[in-house]
Amino acid sequence: MSGTGLEFKNFKVQRPSFTVEVQDFKSDLHEAIELQAPSGFGKTSVIRAILGLDPHSGEVKLQGVRLLLLPVHKRKIGMVFQDQVLFTHMNALENAMSGLLLQGRSEEESEKLALEGLEKFGIRDRAFARVGELSGGERQRVAILRATLWKPNLLILDEPFQGLDQLNRQLIKDYMAQFLAEHPIPMIWVDHQADFEGLHLVGEQRFDELRQNERRVFNLTKSKKD
Amino acid sequence: MNLEIPKPIRYLVATLFLTAALFYPFYQMISIVPSLLKGREFVNVLLSREVCWLAWITFRSAFIALAITFGISFSLVALLSRTHVPLIRAMFETTWIVPGLLVALVVLGGQKHLGIIDRYGLHAIIIAWVIMGVPYLTLGWLRAIDDVDDREIDLYRTLGATKFKLFTGLLLRKSFPMVQSLMVHQFYWYLVSFSLVGVLGGGPPNETLEVAIYSAVHYDKVRTVEALCYAIWQIFLLAIVRGFLAWISVRAHLHKEDLFTEEWNSLGQHQRPTRKLKVLVIVSAVTAFLMIVFNPDVFDPVIQGVVLATASSGLSIGLSMFLMFFGIDGVARSLAWISPMIFSLAWWRAYALEIAPSPNREWMMAALVVAVQALLFLPWALRFLGPIYRRARGREIDAMRTLGAGRFKAWRRIEWPRVAPDTRFLFSVIWSFALSEVSTVILFSKGGFEPLGVWVQNQLLRFRIHEAWIGTFLIILLSILMIQSRRRKV
Numbered sequence: 001m002s003g004t005g006l007e008f009k010n011f012k013v014q015r016p017s018f019t020v021e022v023q024d025f026k027s028d029l030h031e032a033i034e035l036q037a038p039s040g041f042g043k044t045s046v047i048r049a050i051l052g053l054d055p056h057s058g059e060v061k062l063q064g065v066r067l068l069l070l071p072v073h074k075r076k077i078g079m080v081f082q083d084q085v086l087f088t089h090m091n092a093l094e095n096a097m098s099g100l101l102l103q104g105r106s107e108e109e110s111e112k113l114a115l116e117g118l119e120k121f122g123i124r125d126r127a128f129a130r131v132g133e134l135s136g137g138e139r140q141r142v143a144i145l146r147a148t149l150w151k152p153n154l155l156i157l158d159e160p161f162q163g164l165d166q167l168n169r170q171l172i173k174d175y176m177a178q179f180l181a182e183h184p185i186p187m188i189w190v191d192h193q194a195d196f197e198g199l200h201l202v203g204e205q206r207f208d209e210l211r212q213n214e215r216r217v218f219n220l221t222k223s224k225k226d
Numbered sequence: 227m228n229l230e231i232p233k234p235i236r237y238l239v240a241t242l243f244l245t246a247a248l249f250y251p252f253y254q255m256i257s258i259v260p261s262l263l264k265g266r267e268f269v270n271v272l273l274s275r276e277v278c279w280l281a282w283i284t285f286r287s288a289f290i291a292l293a294i295t296f297g298i299s300f301s302l303v304a305l306l307s308r309t310h311v312p313l314i315r316a317m318f319e320t321t322w323i324v325p326g327l328l329v330a331l332v333v334l335g336g337q338k339h340l341g342i343i344d345r346y347g348l349h350a351i352i353i354a355w356v357i358m359g360v361p362y363l364t365l366g367w368l369r370a371i372d373d374v375d376d377r378e379i380d381l382y383r384t385l386g387a388t389k390f391k392l393f394t395g396l397l398l399r400k401s402f403p404m405v406q407s408l409m410v411h412q413f414y415w416y417l418v419s420f421s422l423v424g425v426l427g428g429g430p431p432n433e434t435l436e437v438a439i440y441s442a443v444h445y446d447k448v449r450t451v452e453a454l455c456y457a458i459w460q461i462f463l464l465a466i467v468r469g470f471l472a473w474i475s476v477r478a479h480l481h482k483e484d485l486f487t488e489e490w491n492s493l494g495q496h497q498r499p500t501r502k503l504k505v506l507v508i509v510s511a512v513t514a515f516l517m518i519v520f521n522p523d524v525f526d527p528v529i530q531g532v533v534l535a536t537a538s539s540g541l542s543i544g545l546s547m548f549l550m551f552f553g554i555d556g557v558a559r560s561l562a563w564i565s566p567m568i569f570s571l572a573w574w575r576a577y578a579l580e581i582a583p584s585p586n587r588e589w590m591m592a593a594l595v596v597a598v599q600a601l602l603f604l605p606w607a608l609r610f611l612g613p614i615y616r617r618a619r620g621r622e623i624d625a626m627r628t629l630g631a632g633r634f635k636a637w638r639r640i641e642w643p644r645v646a647p648d649t650r651f652l653f654s655v656i657w658s659f660a661l662s663e664v665s666t667v668i669l670f671s672k673g674g675f676e677p678l679g680v681w682v683q684n685q686l687l688r689f690r691i692h693e694a695w696i697g698t699f700l701i702i703l704l705s706i707l708m709i710q711s712r713r714r715k716v
Binding site: 048051052053072073074075076077078079081083085086087088089098099102103146150 | 375377378380381382383384385386387388391395396399400
């Protein structure tokens with residue numbers, strides 16, 4: 001499967017104390033892109049700019065559409081933030097449904113899809129648990145469901161395995177593998193513990209296998225302002 | 227406080243405090259009930275058309291005011307949420323020190339300007355309540371929205387939420403538990419409002435239960451049974467309000483005691499006195515001085531007001547710290563839900579009537595006024611200080627104790643330096659409230675004692691609007707002086 005996925009040209013994010021530049025490149029439609037940089041380098045700034053939450057200069061296109069022209073809510077980017085951010089006033093099911101509802105799906109359909117997703121993830125019985133009652137792994141599974149169920153055009157995962165045990169990592173990897181096979185979309189994967197010597201994804205074998213020929217590093221250049 | 231006060235001592239102190247402040251006065255008040263229960267007279271009065279009508283009018287007026295307050299606040303929040311307009315927020319915060327009597331003057335003046343002949347009545351009271359309530363509710367609501375996690379907002383937007391959906395689907399939903407509790411507090415405040423109703427109602431039938439209780443016992447013909455019936459209805463209404471708050475708190479997993487903290491914390495921000503603030507303080511001081519010089523009538527009320535405010539706010543803060551030191555501050559929070567008038571009446575019955583024949587009556591009565599005011603402000607002081615003190619406690623106290631420090635020394639060296647700026651600031655805020663407080667004084671004194679707040683109310687009741695303006699302006703200037711001079715960088 002091919003086609004233009006994500007395209008960056010002269011993409012630059014300016015902050016009061018520094019500027020982050022992203023190298024020009026085009027990805028395939030179903031390419032996984034690793035965003036590697038050490039802590040404090042500006043990865044979050046780049047992600048926020050792609051999402052439309054912060055301003056940027058230059059161009060970024062998703063499936064040929066210039067994102068700069070679109071407001072945040074029309075960019076169709078599924079995002080999994082660090083630290084398993086969930087809506088604390090909703091239960092697990094409502095969290096998983098929220099993206100579908102905001103995209104205009106009916107309540108019945110959203111609930112059905114969300115329950116199916118929870119079933120796949122093995123947390124169907126936790127559907128009505130409040131956020132505070134969910135474990136870290138359960139939270140992350142709900143966050144991933146929320147980001148993927150509505151079938152966005154781009155998926156950004158910010159350290160999706162941070163703080164998770166092996167079992168939870170495996171569950172998420174299985175789900176992601178199936179999701180990406182069914183819905184080929186570009187994916188940006190942020191890795192805070194990147195090894196600059198290579199393209200390692202230690203311990204992520206199956207995910208790695210899926211993307212082994214389709215993964216590349218997405219380089220950032222940072223310059224400090226005087 | 228993590229200072230391991232032995233439980234027997236804590237229980238003893240708590241029991242002594244509760245007995246003196248609450249149980250004995252209320253026992254004295256309730257002890258007169260049997261003598262009043264003659265046949266069906268009491269029940270007849272309690273369920274009489276007049277008494278029930280007044281209870282209904284009180285509830286209805288407070289409810290209407292709350293509904294209007296909610297409507298206006300909702301519109302303001304929709305306009306201002308997630309925007310930071312410091313000027314508007316500063317204006318709203320300023321209402322904390324604006325005395326209710328100023329609002330009464332504004333309402334009366336506004337109605338006169340509009341040519342409204344019948345300026346006194348329930349409508350004037352409701353307008354004044356709304357003027358006082360809107361900034362409070364709006365500010366609290368805006369802060370509740372400010373507290374929504376930015377990450378959740380970003381997430382909601384990336385999922386496809388427009389600005390409207392973001393406001394209705396996330397910000398309103400997340401802030402609503404706090405808004406509900408703010409509204410319950412607002413409703414409580416309307417129910418127990420005294421001076422505004424007294425000044426703007428123009429007397430019966432335009433009054434509420436709180437004022438009716440006072441009217442029934444204070445004038446020449448004391449109507450004890452009526453006062454008791456009004457009090458029972460007032461307690462009933464406040465119990466409903468209290469129950470509703472408890473229900474909300476349990477439902478939303480809110481900590482009741484922390485409901486106000488965020489609002490007050492922003493008041494307690496400590497800034498280095500800037501040049502502008504210094505100029506404000508100097509201008510306020512000079513203006514206040516000149517106003518007193520050119521209006522010598524106000525000199526005595528100012529002195530009495532300042533002395534009373536200093537004594538009652540000092541005692542309130544001192545008691546708060548004492549109760550927190552012993553870890554029994556929870557027992558005093560219950561005072562927040564007793565009507566100030568009923569509480570004052572209980573003290574009046576328990577202590578003031580005993581003091582009345584004493585040759586030192588005036589001084590002892592003044593001391594009682596100070597004590598009652600301090601106790602009325604106590605729950606609010608605890609509500610503000612409690613979370614701050616708890617945050618200030620840490621392992622450092624344990625470390626200090628392992629180094630050989632006693633309980634008091636650990637508190638003095640570790641906790642006090644951290645909480646002192648907030649405590650001093652709270653003193654100044656309570657001081658400004660106490661300066662315009664009137665209900666306790668007019669209940670206990672028979673005209674010999676006329677601090678500034680009471681003086682302004684008396685001028686208003688005599689239609690001496692010019693003098694009332696001078697007194698109100700002085701209250702504001704003195705409050706600015708006290709609060710701004712207490713701001714310090716931590």
